[in-house]
Amino acid sequence: MNKIYLPNGMEAQEAHYNEFPIEEYNTNPYIQALPPIADKKTIIRNLLTVPNFKEEERQLDSSYRVHIVNRLYKLFQPLPQHVQIWNMVFSLISQGYLARNPFNKEYRRYVNATGKQIINRSFDINSRTDFRTTASCGLVIGYSGMGKTTTINKILSNVSSVIVHDTYNGQHFNQTQLVHITLQTPHNASLKALSLQFFMKVDEILGTNNFKKYVSRNLSVDAMLPLMGIVSQNIGLGLMVIDEVQHLQNRGVQQMMNYFVTLMNSFGVPVIFIGTPASYPIFQNEFRIARRVTGSGEVIWNNMNNDxxxxxxxxxxxxxxxxxxxxxxxxxxxxxxxxxxxxxxxxxxxxxxxxxxxxxxxxxxxxxxxxxxxxxxxxxxxxxxxxxxxxxxxxxKIAKYEDLRKSEQKNNIRSEVLAQPTKNYNEARTKERTVATSNKLKNKMKQEYESNDIRLILDQANKSGTPAYQLLIEHGYIDEMTYKQGDLIV
Incomplete structure (x- = not known):
């Protein structure tokens, strides 16, 4: 593929159209301009990054070696989660483009009609349209330090951010395609700040003047969203990545979720959310987002076990x-x-x-x-x-640090029930109830609890005669708020 430099100096790629064994992909220039679908070995090879290393460097003076060791920060070792995220990213981009074929007459008609409505300020984001989106969303939730953002950036570096089209199947097709864009969730969950960030980022990459063209001081968020949508259609935006989504925790959750659902429904832009475990309840409480994540891509990335x-x-x-x-x-x-x-x-x-x-x-x-x-x-x-x-x-103790909360593991029996065919469901469900009842009776009779069950502490207190309050302090369930010399007082 030939490199092209845009007027603002940014590097782009000249479109080269690949043939896919998937029939519906081969009539859409946006999809065919993407790299071929990679197998597992290719994914690992493309992601693997190792530092330069020569054994003779061990003989260098210590003043040099303390600098050389820092090469390790560039190392990237692919793990199973990375392959899963790779497949999720490229699937979301390809599937999102299916309903946005620029050579499809119905889609072109919808884009033209939407554009006129937005210019005339008559566009209603809540109105039903004939456009049936194929856009969905992905979710990468994990501990700080597991490499969520690094992984997404590493994956996206394997596809050119900007692709320039000229002709497609002998037809004139003068189009600049922006495959992906990454935005940071504002710390105050401001929709206006996110919208402004979008226009500025697009202008920075493509050298356009959308910010000056569309944005004014008094423009409301409700007015900005349709403008973001029409810009996304005009540039063939393939994926929007929203990082640090845990900043939505305190305010603006409902409004922000409406925002992204509209981008997917009305303008067909897939979205990937990246956040810490603190953001997981946001998606559990938003059925519209949870429904789109389910089956499209949900990666819960806890710390590694010692395995x-x-x-x-x-x-x-x-x-x-x-x-x-x-x-x-x-x-x-x-x-x-x-x-x-x-x-x-x-x-x-x-x-x-x-x-x-x-x-x-x-x-x-x-x-x-x-x-x-x-x-x-x-x-x-x-x-x-x-x-x-x-x-x-x-x-x-872990709950004190929101970024470290692990997602709850599914009950094994319930997982078995969900995996059973429909005709065996009642049998499995009866088994689940029987086991649950048996366990309940055993626990009631023997007063046996899980190791982290607070009732176990109370049971020990009753048997030993030790005050329950003292045992709760010793096991870390209560902080003893006594001042010791040398403690920092805030």
Missing amino acids: EEFRLFLNSIWKYQWNRKFTQLNDELIQIFYEETQGISDLIIKLFVNVQHMAIHSGKEELTVDIVKRTVRDNFKMMKPMLDALRSGNPY
């Missing part, structure tokens, strides 16, 4: 050691790295970098458990309360 996935990630970075003495990865080091990072990929990389810095500065020149512990003590002080909460497994 094969964690070991794969640790093995992928372990060979990049710039200490004089290479240290083999063993079970003891695996365990300490998991304990001190709790499977959060960003912390794993940072710990590995800082451990090498410590080994180089100390003159030990090798990775040991003691050096890992010293590194954590000196450099991970701010993260200690959060990691302690994760290590405890206590949901009450």
Whole structure:
């Protein structure tokens, strides 16, 4: 594909049309200009990024090696979640374009009619139209530090942001296609700020003057939304990514969700939301969004467990050691790295970098458990309360940090019920009720509770004669608000 430079200096790609084994994709220039559909091996190859590494660099002076170690921050090791997100992103873009074929007479008629209504200020976003959107939305919810935004950006870097068309199947087609755009949710959930950000970002990429053309000081949000829609149609916008969506938590949720639903319904623009676990209740409470996410793409990205996935990630970075003495990865080091990072990929990389810095500065020149512990003590002080909460497994402690809340795991029996064919549903449902009743009776008779059930504490208090209040303090359910010398008073 030939590169083209827009008048504003931005790089674009000349359209090259691919043939797909999917029939409906081969009549739409927006879809055919996208890269071929990638298999799993191709996805991994395209995402994998490794730092430059030469073994002889281990012999360089320490003053150089402490800089070289920072190359590890560029490393990107694909994991199963990355493949899942890749497929979600490209599926949303392709499917969103299906109903927006610029050579479809009905769609062109709808665009022209919508444009006239918007110019005449008679467009009603709540009115029903003949346009049947194929746009949907995706959701990537995960801990801070798991690489959500980095992953989306890495995936989108595999398709040109701007594609320039000239002719399609022998027909004149002078069109600039903006495949994707990423916006940041304003910290105050301001719709107007988001709208202004959209116009400015489009102008920055394409060198257009939409901001001056459409935006005025007194223009309301209700007036801006149709203008965003018509601009999206004119530039063939394929995907809108909304990052840091947890900022909607405090205000503007309902209005903002109306905003995005209108973009999908009336203008056919797919949306991907990226946020921390604090944003998950927003989508659970919005049926219209939850319905579109279900079946289209919902990636809940908790921290890694101490299993094969964690070991794969640790093995992928372990060979990049710039200490004089290479240290083999063993079970003891695996365990300490998991304990001190709790499977959060960003912390794993940072710990590995800082451990090498410590080994180089100390003159030990090798990775040991003691050096890992010293590194954590000196450099991970701010993260200690959060990691302690994760290590405890206590949901009450974890709940203090909204970005660390895990999504609830589905009940195994209920999952089995949903997986059964309809004719076996009643049988499975009866089994579920029987097991649930049996467990309820057992718990009632034996007073056995889960390890994190507060009733277990009360039961222990009754048996031992220890005051329940004291046991609740010892187990971390109550903060003892006593002042100790040296405590910071705010």
